[in-house]
Amino acid sequence: MPSTQTHEISAARRLENIRYAIRDLACVADELTRQGHKVVPLNIGDPLNFDFQTPPHLIEAVYKAMRDGKNGYAPSPGIPVALEAIRSEAARKGITTVRDVFVTSGVSETVDACISALVNPGEDILTPRPDYPLYSAILCKLGIALNTYDLNEDDAWQPELADIERKLTASTRGIVLINPNNPTGSLCTRQMLEQVAELARRHNLIVFSDEIYDKLILDGTPHIAFASVAPDVPCVTFGGMSKNYLVPGWRIGWGIVSGEAAAVKSYTDGVQRLLRARLCANHPEQYAIKPALEGPQDHLVEVQRKLRSRRDLTQKWCEATPRVSCVAPRGAFYAYPRIDIPESDEIFVKELIRQKHVMVVHGSGFGQKPGTQHFRIVFLPDEQTLTKAYAGIAEFIRERYRG
Numbered sequence: 048m049p050s051t052q053t054h055e056i057s058a059a060r061r062l063e064n065i066r067y068a069i070r071d072l073a074c075v076a077d078e079l080t081r082q083g084h085k086v087v088p089l090n091i092g093d094p095l096n097f098d099f100q101t102p103p104h105l106i107e108a109v110y111k112a113m114r115d116g117k118n119g120y121a122p123s124p125g126i127p128v129a130l131e132a133i134r135s136e137a138a139r140k141g142i143t144t145v146r147d148v149f150v151t152s153g154v155s156e157t158v159d160a161c162i163s164a165l166v167n168p169g170e171d172i173l174t175p176r177p178d179y180p181l182y183s184a185i186l187c188k189l190g191i192a193l194n195t196y197d198l199n200e201d202d203a204w205q206p207e208l209a210d211i212e213r214k215l216t217a218s219t220r221g222i223v224l225i226n227p228n229n230p231t232g233s234l235c236t237r238q239m240l241e242q243v244a245e246l247a248r249r250h251n252l253i254v255f256s257d258e259i260y261d262k263l264i265l266d267g268t269p270h271i272a273f274a275s276v277a278p279d280v281p282c283v284t285f286g287g288m289s290k291n292y293l294v295p296g297w298r299i300g301w302g303i304v305s306g307e308a309a310a311v312k313s314y315t316d317g318v319q320r321l322l323r324a325r326l327c328a329n330h331p332e333q334y335a336i337k338p339a340l341e342g343p344q345d346h347l348v349e350v351q352r353k354l355r356s357r358r359d360l361t362q363k364w365c366e367a368t369p370r371v372s373c374v375a376p377r378g379a380f381y382a383y384p385r386i387d388i389p390e391s392d393e394i395f396v397k398e399l400i401r402q403k404h405v406m407v408v409h410g411s412g413f414g415q416k417p418g419t420q421h422f423r424i425v426f427l428p429d430e431q432t433l434t435k436a437y438a439g440i441a442e443f444i445r446e447r448y449r450g
């Protein structure tokens with residue numbers, strides 16, 4: 048006799064703190080869309096939602112791979128031709144002590160594999176505050192307590208070394224750098240990278256350097272890879288195709304392991320065991336990695352030109368708007384203005400969507416120093432769309448806070 052009682056299947060308790068504010072806000076926007084309003088999405092970092100197109104030769108490469116029958120499972124670490132192209136890219140980035148490379152389904156999977164292969168219960172890794180929320184989500188999933196270090200807004204959002212020193216414990220195994228940074232758009236200085244390397248050496252840490260935006264530098268300065276500054280320090284450099292090559296839906300990322308061979312051997316074996324267990328990354332898309340890294344880079348000139356113009360417009364608006372101030376972004380396509388308001392930035396953002404139909408993400412969704420409020424802008428839309436959206440935000444601030 049089947050039971051008529053419903054027994055709820057509950058989700059694991061360790062998931063309770065997993066938030067992804069960038070997409071969680073979608074419920075508020077959906078409500079407005081159902082009412083017939085058009086919401087301007089300044090919340091999701093997908094260039095393909097705007098006037099950016101995937102370079103055609105990359106589409107051709109994947110199409111050809113599919114036609115050539117590359118539709119079965121790929122080798123777990125990635126196809127040899129892609130691995131070789133990533134090694135050459137590492138050399139161009141000045142990384143001289145490469146010990147291993149592997150391809151994943153987006154940098155998201157690199158992050159998951161690299162953290163999962165490192166931390167035991169009771170250990171931790173240092174993540175930046177504010178951070179890209181995937182890091183804290185994966186740590187929550189693993190049941191690992193967060194240990195965050197602050198980025199210093201008064202120092203162009205550089206990591207706050209004193210805070211890192213304060214937060215380090217005997218159980219700290221690694222440190223995450225996001226450079227160029229999401230959500231702040233900042234770049235780490237060479238001196239900062241050297242100082243972090245020194246800390247890593249002293250405390251026996253591995254550095255996870257997320258450089259997914261390394262070709263989207265907006266001020267003409269070269270990007271400095273952490274592993275090029277500290278070839279001896281155990282490091283995994285995260286890179287991928289989503290942003291630089293305008294294919295976030297293809298889900299292609301990679302990890303480049305560097306450092307002293309003996310120091311990283313056992314850890315790298317662990318990562319490879321995990322990669323075998325999950326079979327492989329998307330197969331046909333891996334055939335676009337070599338043409339992306341070694342073929343024409345013309346699209347980058349156009350992407351950087353558009354982003355520079357949109358960054359400048361964003362920065363001017365921030366400077367001209369009462370209650371708003373912003374450290375000028377130098378890379379990626381995010382601005383992270385501070386806002387001086389008498390309520391939480393989450394309320395600010397939700398009311399802004401409801402009243403002006405402009406969607407940004409609240410600073411509390413990324414973590415921030417207590418007592419400060421921010422919001423993240425994705426400045427991917429064209430100048431006309433941005434100008435209109437910023438006029439809406441300025442009007443909202445004027446009406447809600449009287450100036």
Ligand SMILES: Cc1ncc(COP(=O)(O)O)c(C=O)c1O
Pocket residue numbers: 092152153154155156179225228229257259287288289295298299300
């Ligand atoms: C800093 C950072 N790392 C990783 C990712 C995830 O990238 P992917 O699309 O390769 O999974 C993102 C996506 O926005 C990001 O901003």
